[in-house]
Amino acid sequence: GENVEQHPSTLSVQEGDSAVIKCTYSDSASNYFPWYKQELGKRPQLIIDIRSNVGEKKDQRIAVTLNKTAKHFSLHITETQPEDSAVYFCAATRGLMTTDSWGKFQFGAGTQVVVTP
Amino acid sequence: ETGVTQSPTHLIKTRGQQVTLRCSSQSGHNTVSWYQQALGQGPQFIFQYYREEENGRGNFPPRFSGLQFPNYSSELNVNALELDDSALYLCASSSGRLNTEAFFGQGTRLTVV
Numbered sequence: 189g190e191n192v193e194q195h196p197s198t199l200s201v202q203e204g205d206s207a208v209i210k211c212t213y214s215d216s217a218s219n220y221f222p223w224y225k226q227e228l229g230k231r232p233q234l235i236i237d238i239r240s241n242v243g244e245k246k247d248q249r250i251a252v253t254l255n256k257t258a259k260h261f262s263l264h265i266t267e268t269q270p271e272d273s274a275v276y277f278c279a280a281t282r283g284l285m286t287t288d289s290w291g292k293f294q295f296g297a298g299t300q301v302v303v304t305p
Numbered sequence: 306e307t308g309v310t311q312s313p314t315h316l317i318k319t320r321g322q323q324v325t326l327r328c329s330s331q332s333g334h335n336t337v338s339w340y341q342q343a344l345g346q347g348p349q350f351i352f353q354y355y356r357e358e359e360n361g362r363g364n365f366p367p368r369f370s371g372l373q374f375p376n377y378s379s380e381l382n383v384n385a386l387e388l389d390d391s392a393l394y395l396c397a398s399s400s401g402r403l404n405t406e407a408f409f410g411q412g413t414r415l416t417v418v
Contacts, residue, residue, distance in 0.1 A: 192347075194347070231409040232395070232409045291336050291338040291397060291407045292338060292350055293338075294350065295348045298345075
């Protein structure tokens with residue numbers, strides 16, 4: 189089955205600096221890679237996702253890159269702000285083109301991001 | 306808010322007891338996936354229901370079971386509770402046919418004592 193590894197487990201950055209979180213996956217058939225942000229005591233919320241036919245995607249201060257050959261994908265947050273402090277999870281699934289696996293995500297262990305003013 | 310609601314929000318049970326957790330999926334979504342999130346860990350896939358049928362299962366024992374109803378709401382049942390079952394249980398709804406974003410509920414915090 190799919191195995192997703194996420195690094196680092198904790199990340200402390202100064203406000204305004206950039207943060208990068210990296211994930212690797214094992215299943216070469218995985219074709220959809222979402223990133224979720226989870227604030228303390230709250231539900232995971234999708235912040236950005238990328239499909240396997242795309243190498244990079246940006247949404248304001250957030251970007252995700254995908255290297256299918258190396259089977260890794262990364263989240264990049266620029267100009268970090270205190271409200272970016274949260275746990276971030278990467279995930280992978282092979283279900284993009286079929287109902288068989290859609291919604292069955294394999295999650296990484298999470299990265300605690302702390303942005304200090 | 307996502308429209309995915311779970312009940313109850315918190316629950317304390319004794320080892321050996323049984324528990325039922327509930328999830329109402331977002332309107333238009335026919336797929337519900339259940340996850341167990343232990344403290345400090347990422348969510349682990351338990352199983353998924355698609356149009357009232359189990360549609361895949363993670364590495365969880367048979368004492369974890371579920372149901373999906375005609376309105377696509379779902380239940381997660383856990384029998385013979387163990388201390389290690391203490392976790393946040395999350396459900397996520399999505400439209401399997403349209404491959405839309407999976408929306409998570411706020412979770413049920415289960416504590417087994």
